[in-house]
Amino acid sequence: MLTVAELLTDQALGLELVAGTPAADREIEAAAVSELSHPGPWLQGGELLLTIGLLLPDTVEGCRSYLAELHEAGVRAVGLGLGAELPHQCAPQRLVAAADAVGMPLLTVPDGVPFIAVTKAVFAYRARAERRALERTLETQRALTAAAVSPGGLMGILNAHRDATGRDGVIVDQLGRVLAQTDPAGASLVERMAGPLTSIRDHGLSGAAVDISEGRRREVHALGAQRLRAWLLIDGPAEMPAAEQITGDLVSLLSLELERRHGLDSAQRRERAQVLDRLARGTVDDAVAARWLASLGLKDTDQRAAAISAPDDAEDLAADLLSTLRDALVRVVGSVVEVAVPLATDLPGALATLAPDRSAGIGIGVRPGAVAVSLRQARSALPASRVQGRHLRAEEIASSRMLLNAVGTEPLAAFTDAVLGPLDANDRATDLLRGLTAFLEHNGHWAAAASALRVHRHTMRNRIETVERLTGRRMDSAQDRHELWLALRARDITALSADPAK
Template structure:
């Protein structure tokens, strides 16, 4: 326990007496300091027992209040006043006693026969004894935690010892913030508070840690893992300061346990990779669904996922995805990780967490028997994702536009401008291009186009005639229509690459 004013008063050899600030008996003393300055506050760090004989202290009310106020502002735990023969004062000045009482500052009287150095030695001897007890306690807790870690009881055994030894609630979570083990009555509140920062902290990997206060509960969030993040431990702040080595010891042992789990999980990951290979080789729907059932996946459709990992990271990324994805159907080869995901998985959020800024493709949702098709789509989208700088999903844009994104942007722009520049020059409001897009999408049907644009069919005809005159192309031929359509698609692809939107502003229908 830390040294308090009451503990110091209990040391009989010092014969100290408390004459003011009775309510401060529980104040913690962290050091002892002697000063005869009129304003010693700026030299204090906080928590000191400040000793003085009042050599330069005036005894009037204003001066005593100013002195006590300065000591309190400096953070002193208590004030000790030396009196007796050879001292400036035979007893503490009454105004000093009154000022200390008014400020709630414990005021101790040091008798003549007790030198300040004796008080100083006693304080530091008590502090050294407390440090020794804290060290012994830390060593004992570390030993008990180590015994628990080697007992085969896993995370639960380690945290039970932790709670018994420290009284602090703790929660261990996996990579997605899901609870693995929890101890202590405040564990549910601990997890709720920690989840407010887990996503942000997890995004920084093993370098991510935080301390958050929610509803009066302070929670420390620490990463667990050796070379790669495996989870987090959430710890309640101790009621009294404790050596940081205790938290570090717990994190180290939890890391060993989660790494052991990771290695023990290798057969399951291998089984998932083999099952994925069987699905990709081609299985009838009934057999594919039966295979998914063995991995506890009951979904009418699956999506292929392909990710290009960083150099030397494919194995670890595959292991992370196998842990967090339902079923764990994941495999890797060279620098590419492939997986099957079910509909309820937020793939984009998953990639943002585990493979940020990495090229990734997501195939269409298809029947389990067509998993190979979806995964081929995902692999084909990797080049597009690399150019876009974000994951590319099948179905979010047309296949033709997907192919166009693979071409150099300057080439697309040159082609589109060559075909559409005459229309751009004469069509400041963009009505001609909007009409052309709607007409082509309607398979050249006049009435359908007019209805979609909200104009008369003759207006549509007039605009298409105008486009023919400007471009020199006869739109009754399929080749001319295709060329104009391809130019519009090229502009849409450019807009998609630059802004992530499908559809360029100047080629979309406008209200009329």
Template sequence: MLTVADVVGEPSLNLTVVTGPDQLMREVRSAHVCELTSPADWLRGGELLMTVGLLLPMRLADCRAYMSECAAAGVAALALGLGHGLPYHDCPEPLMRAAQESGVALLTVPDETPFIAVTKWVFETIAREESRELHTALEINRALTAVATSSAPLAALLGAWSQASDAACIVCDAAGQLVDATPGTAPGSVAAAMAAVGTARASGMAWSVVDGFEIHTVGSRIPLAHIALSAEMDLRSRAASSVLVSLIAVDIERRNLSGQVERQRRSQVFAQLLRPGIKRERAHQMLARVGLGPTPLQVATVAGEDAERLAFRLQAGLGDALVLVRGDTVEIAHADLDMLVETLRAHAEGLPCGIGAPVAAEALSVSAMQARSLLPVSARLGRIVTAGESETVSLLVSLGSPEVVRGFADAVLAPLDALDPRERLELLRTLDQWLRVNGAWDPAAARLSLHRNTVRNRIERIAALTGRRLDDGDERMELWLALKSRAAMS
């Protein structure tokens, strides 16, 4: 990086620092001559701005306005030319004062140093530095390429990059989970990179800059991984970063291709296990072929527009699962229900999803049938639905119109709702527990910690109030459905 101090330190230029000796470490990106009193439109920041002050009135107010505009435009320093035939032989006091107030270093250029000499030296020096940086970048590229064929390419690439650059590189899988990072990367930087990857995943863009990280997505149609690079890079790191990203992408693509055969084999095994009537011994043999034991599995079915991409995400989230694409649905079998639900919520949020009961390998077709039948229910409720949900009646009544369900419950239970709140609560609680034990007096009394006669008296009162004969199965079912309907709507 070329600084103002470097320019001042060049003996052939003979520049003098007038004000701002503490501002000499600013970067000089170019040298520019301008005699305009309002030069901002011609500046891009980092310029060593040279002028003879031909048009600038040397009044303090005008100098302040001029220097404020230069500071706002990001000039590295201002250089005033002095000498024979020029407006000034010495630096004017108003300009020095304005420069001190603006915080911009003010230099003077002697008569024997033409502006073109300063410009030529600055650009030649920048060109030499850029050449050195690009040469270093080529060396980095050679080092990266040399380790790309090692037994652990990703770790070797990240290690080589950390030795050559201060820019952190974090690699995440298709689900946004950490795969690896450059050695020594701070945990906070890793967390920030993963958050940036999450934002980029949601946008669906192949390349983006998010919160100080460049996010590169690997994979043309189906994202395989995401590479997060610190966006703040010097020239050599910037020049070498494209090679780093390409080599990491090649390694990820290679690993994906090598794993594709295994994924296809597991899918074929899953398809055979889903055939009804498969023998127990045969099913266990097939599970063993894909590294799974006789543990019961549950099948989940998810409906989505891009089933192939969805299947890849689910497989990445549950490496030991069996995954199969059937048209626009994905079926996935796994032994751990909690992990399965967590993965579905992470990668299939908002999609209809049903999960069958856990079964032995030979009965996977039953679990899959349950899962498929629950897809319409899941679409209606807007959540994952499992065959093992205990409140099946509540699940069914929740599918109806809320107004109709609530109206039915209120119509049946209205005589009880009209009672004193304390009595209503006692009767409803007694009715609920009595129905749960199928009208058995002693078990209901034990659940309620009451005498059986008390339970009987309360049930008779409920029958009288509601006009239901509780020894009739249909009328008892109406009360049960009313209680469940109200619970489902609460």
């Protein structure tokens, strides 16, 4: 943009700055001529206002008011035309003093230089600047295009953009992992933009954010064609010609590169699906499983599996999982996507990002040859995940409470009454039930159970013998002990169901 100081260097105009020197770096966007005493309402701001001072006030205070009004209207500088046949042959001292007071650059236009010459010079400079910006934009576009058709991939495109614009770029996947970056300190940019990125995650491909501060412009843009593939973070000077157009080109080329990579992954996906098919048939020797993994370039390490419900877009979700979890085995079985990843991978975290609103079951970690076991657990957890509306791990459903909850309140109450009813009818019911609970919880150790209840061990023996007599169940029978324990657990569950406040 043209500044007052730059305009003064045009020797053909012979302009002279006589006041407001500290503001000589003001940018001039246009030039206008006015002899009105109050021209502000007819101006848009950013102008060099040219005048011969026909109605210039006669006092310093009047000139100050005149210039203050121009400043309020956004005028960047005032040019006073001088001439033998004009009102002024030099800049009046009252106007100079007022310009210094207001901080308004005051230029004098010498006799013989028409205002149209100054106006043309301003717009010619602006046209040249716009042409240079367009040329730089075209050069940048050509550089980005050349990088896109070269083998450099994402990194090549980012490097071409940085070389042309001086702006660094970082690409992160949906889990926040860096895929490519031009700045070794790119992690700090990811951390700085974590807030804006979080705020636009749910907007998908339409997500974008800009942070302008400290003379820097930092941006976040979604990458991908039909589905979100990654995020682009850009950091550079706040002022840059055609920044939005160049950034748009960059986003398009990076999106094309990601889609190209996604297309190449389809063959790899088929190979990995075939290996997962073999592992899902049943447990195999770990050495065999290791060879299958090695054939895909994957390490021989413990695995964890998940099953995700995707009735509408299973293939797309499978592609997202494979492109994000680079060590994953993925396959589609009907409307369910199955995935197995190394145990070190944060699979629950990945699913929370890639499939937050879908039902999903997650199996336990297993040796490579036992992936079928983890998959079976994951599929078994799917129904409970649909009911509870969240992702469920196998460990969460591997409990008696989960099993008993699935039975229903009435059958549980009937079972409890049948097993524990004889104790309920006894006048020592409370002591007998407490004794039975302590005995079972301490695995049949008389002394430990008695100590927990703070009673003598003979008292404990007496209570358990009474329980055996009333219920007809023997404590030396594993089945009888298990039925009594289930009845106590079922009673807890039915009590909670009867009182939701608990």
